[in-house]
Amino acid sequence: MFDAATQATVHQTSKTPSCAVSRCQSQWQSLESTLKKEFGDTAWRTWFRQVEPRQVENGILTLAVPTRFVRDWIKTHYADRIRSVWTQHLGSLNAVDIEVDATCVAKSVPVEEQVTPAPVSEKVSPPANQNAGFGDDTAIENYSSPLDPRFTFDNFVVGKPNELAHAAARRVAESDGSIPFNPLFLYGGVGLGKTHLMHAIAHQIRQSAPHRKVLYLSAEKFMYQFIRALRFKDTMSFKEQLRSVDVLMIDDVQFISGKESTQEEFFHTFNALIDQHKQVVISADKSPSDLDGMEERLRSRLGWGLVADLHPTTYELRLGILEAKRDMLKKDIPQDVLEFLAHRITSNVRELEGALHRIAAHADLIGRPVTVETTQDLLQDLLRANDRRVSVEDIQKKVAEHYNIRVTDMHSPRRARMVARPRQIAMYLSKVMTEHSLPEIGRKFGGRDHTTIMHGVRKIEELCKTDSALAEDIALLQRAIAG
Ligand code: ADP
Ligand code: MG
Numbered sequence: 001m002f003d004a005a006t007q008a009t010v011h012q013t014s015k016t017p018s019c020a021v022s023r024c025q026s027q028w029q030s031l032e033s034t035l036k037k038e039f040g041d042t043a044w045r046t047w048f049r050q051v052e053p054r055q056v057e058n059g060i061l062t063l064a065v066p067t068r069f070v071r072d073w074i075k076t077h078y079a080d081r082i083r084s085v086w087t088q089h090l091g092s093l094n095a096v097d098i099e100v101d102a103t104c105v106a107k108s109v110p111v112e113e114q115v116t117p118a119p120v121s122e123k124v125s126p127p128a129n130q131n132a133g134f135g136d137d138t139a140i141e142n143y144s145s146p147l148d149p150r151f152t153f154d155n156f157v158v159g160k161p162n163e164l165a166h167a168a169a170r171r172v173a174e175s176d177g178s179i180p181f182n183p184l185f186l187y188g189g190v191g192l193g194k195t196h197l198m199h200a201i202a203h204q205i206r207q208s209a210p211h212r213k214v215l216y217l218s219a220e221k222f223m224y225q226f227i228r229a230l231r232f233k234d235t236m237s238f239k240e241q242l243r244s245v246d247v248l249m250i251d252d253v254q255f256i257s258g259k260e261s262t263q264e265e266f267f268h269t270f271n272a273l274i275d276q277h278k279q280v281v282i283s284a285d286k287s288p289s290d291l292d293g294m295e296e297r298l299r300s301r302l303g304w305g306l307v308a309d310l311h312p313t314t315y316e317l318r319l320g321i322l323e324a325k326r327d328m329l330k331k332d333i334p335q336d337v338l339e340f341l342a343h344r345i346t347s348n349v350r351e352l353e354g355a356l357h358r359i360a361a362h363a364d365l366i367g368r369p370v371t372v373e374t375t376q377d378l379l380q381d382l383l384r385a386n387d388r389r390v391s392v393e394d395i396q397k398k399v400a401e402h403y404n405i406r407v408t409d410m411h412s413p414r415r416a417r418m419v420a421r422p423r424q425i426a427m428y429l430s431k432v433m434t435e436h437s438l439p440e441i442g443r444k445f446g447g448r449d450h451t452t453i454m455h456g457v458r459k460i461e462e463l464c465k466t467d468s469a470l471a472e473d474i475a476l477l478q479r480a481i482a483g
Contacts, residue, residue, distance in 0.1 A: 028053035059094035151199035159317030181306035183280035188310030191348030258293035411446030424456035
């Protein structure tokens with residue numbers, strides 16, 4: 001699920017006039033050091049050395065990258081931040097568009113910094129200290145992907161959509177070595193707190209049980225290490241190293257799907273750890289059964305422990321998060337501004353935070369608290385992107401498709417259960433995913449009264465409490481619609 005403002009295309013590059021390219025290149029270069037600082041050296045080396053800026057046109061920056069994998073990664077993890085850094089320094093940018101162009105690889109990138117496997121080259125010599133990193137306890141920590149110190153349980157706001165995932169993560173973190181469930185599988189859309197919870201587990205264990213070895217790896221780092229081990233014919237020690245930990249966490253495991261050898265390795269490591277009663281925590285953007293490109297036995301084994309879903313945020317949770325962050329920032333941002341943001345920025349927590357930071361920076365600059373009006377001005381682009389996101393019509397269409405009924409049944413008076421239930425689901429989703437009032441929603445459902453809509457919404461809420469398959473189905477739909 002990507003931000004609507006972050007479009008991506010797979011088409012081959014259309015060559016752009018060279019003056020536009022060079023202008024864009026110099027703009028990009030002027031931001032390089034800021035971006036490097038923002039993302040960190042390692043991430044920069046891993047992902048951005050192969051990026052080529054192509055053009056800026058109509059507020060859209062086009063970048064080219066060599067593979068779909070790199071494109072997807074940058075799109076999910078960095079595009080939005082690139083957009084905001086660009087906007088801050090060079091003026092408004094609406095979107096970052098990423099194309100795949102295999103010629104980008106031609107730039108010389110040191111072999112050990114490439115992410116995609118490359119043929120073994122004779123020039124490559126193994127790193128001098130290739131075994132360093134796992135010899136002792138502290139080394140495990142070196143091997144781990146970096147942990148964000150802000151991602152602690154204390155800083156995590158709990159609400160209905162994330163309470164199960166949060167409780168499960170806490171249980172794992174507080175366990176004294178016994179394994180409550182294995183694996184813990186956390187899943188949910190982008191920016192809903194998966195990484196935050198995983199880092200929180202690691203922080204807590206390192207603090208309260210420092211003798212337990214915790215290894216947190218992004219899936220991309222896992223693959224990178226594995227490919228590197230393959231290249232240096234060192235897979236044995238890689239496996240032993242992985243298997244020597246007490247808690248292994250792999251984030252964004254969907255990025256491993258489709259890469260057979262890495263999957264195979266992952267599967268064996270995973271089995272070995274579970275057999276030895278070591279805790280495994282996995283995150284992904286989909287449930288185990290929906291992970292495309294994963295081998296069946298791996299998928300089914302991933303689902304053996306506890307599968308906890310992070311649902312899209314509710315208004316209450318968004319407001320709670322904003323209040324907590326405002327207190328953390330110690331900024332004087334009025335309550336009605338927070339309420340406005342919680343109403344209007346519904347996509348994900350990352351964007352919500354971004355909006356709050358922009359407002360705080362603005363408040364600092366102008367030296368007085370912001371108002372709803374200045375906020376509207378300041379966040380025009382973000383608000384538009386969020387508005388664009390979901391309409392009642394989109395919801396009706398997706399729900400109708402999902403249940404295999406006609407869109408016109410959303411408006412029709414038919415009461416047969418097979419159309420009435422999906423219709424109620426669409427009403428419920430229209431209520432939680434758009435800003436429309438009940439009467440407005442009623443009008444879009446064939447002129448129904450607002451009490452009918454309210455009844456439908458309540459009905460679905462009730463059913464979800466007891467029918468987990470339905471709740472799951474609706475969460476899935478919600479993600480598909482939001483994506
Ligand atoms: P994901 O890994 O699911 O894509 P992240 O864990 O990176 O999402 O979360 C995105 C941002 O939102 C992070 O800055 C995180 O701290 C924040 N965030 C998400 N959920 C919450 C929450 N419940 N309370 C506080 N901050 C949150
Ligand atoms: Mg994440």
